[in-house]
Amino acid sequence: GLSGMPRRYSDYPDAYTSWNVVSSIGSTISFIGVLMLIYIIWEAFITQRLVIFSNQMPTSIEWFQKFPPAEHS
Numbered sequence: 001g002l003s004g005m006p007r008r009y010s011d012y013p014d015a016y017t018s019w020n021v022v023s024s025i026g027s028t029i030s031f032i033g034v035l036m037l038i039y040i041i042w043e044a045f046i047t048q049r050l051v052i053f054s055n056q057m058p059t060s061i062e063w064f065q066k067f068p069p070a071e072h073s
Helices: 015-046
Strands: none
Touching: none
């Protein structure tokens, strides 16, 4: 572990309390981020909004290239 902090113990020495708090805060932030992602995906499937503007316009420059693009152009 970081700075000799043991990894798989349920009880840490008091010297590692600050690292344990940092680790706990980081895992909580990650968990909240995953919950937000799941909510955003769920909400997108439920509402089924119409697409107002398509970002794949056939007049944009990348559509003038052949697919797959040549090795040397």
